[in-house]
Amino acid sequence: MSVDSMFVHKMWDETELSKMVDGGIPFPMLSDGAGRVGTIYGIYDADAGVETRGRFIIDPDGIIQGYEVLTPPVGRNVAESLRQIQAFQLVRDSKGTEATPSGWKPGKPTLKPGIDLVGKVYREWKTDMAFDD
C-alpha cells in the first residue's frame, strides 16, 4: 500500500516489477491516496506526503501480532518477516503451550512456558542460539 493511485501501481507492475517477478506482483497493490489508512496505522508522514516502510503481521483473527516501521532509505529483511510469521504460526498451532526464544527459526527448539521452566531457561537456551549458525 502506498499513496500512489491504482493506475500508477498498474504501470509500475507492468513496466518494472514484472521484470523482477515472473508474472508480476501476485498480491493486491493497494492505493491510499489521502494517507487515511496510513494515518490510522501510524505510519503516514504528513510532512512528506508519503507512507513510511510499515509492515504489519495480522493473524487469522485480525489481531496484529507484530509490526516494524523503517524510514524510506532502508529496505526490509523479508526473511526476518517470514521467520516471524512462522514463529507466530507455531505459537498459534500450539495454542500457546510453546514459545519461540530469541534467535528461533524453524527446526530450532522451542520453550514450553510453565512452572518447571522458572529459573531453568539456562538449561534449554544458550546465548549462541540467539545468533544464526
Next chain:
Amino acid sequence: MGEEFDVSCARPVSGAVGEDSPETAEKEQQEEKEAKNMIMVGKKAPDFTAPAYHKGKFVNVTLSDYAGKWVVLCFYPGDFTFV
C-alpha cells in the same frame, strides 16, 4: 524556470510558500495522537477498504475479507522508488 533537483527515496511534495499554519500543526498533532492509540500488538487491526491493482484488474480490497488467513500489510513510500 524551475530548478532541477536530484531524485531520492523521498517523494518531492508541493506546498504553499511559507510555514504551516498553526491550525494545521495542531490538527496533525491530534491525528498523530489518535493514531498512536489505535495500533498495539495483541489488539485488533483497524479494518479498511482500499482500491487496488491485482493481476490486471482494479479491485476493492477490504482487510476483514481476509479473516481466517494470515495477512502481511506493507506500506512503502511510493511506486518507482528504489529500495
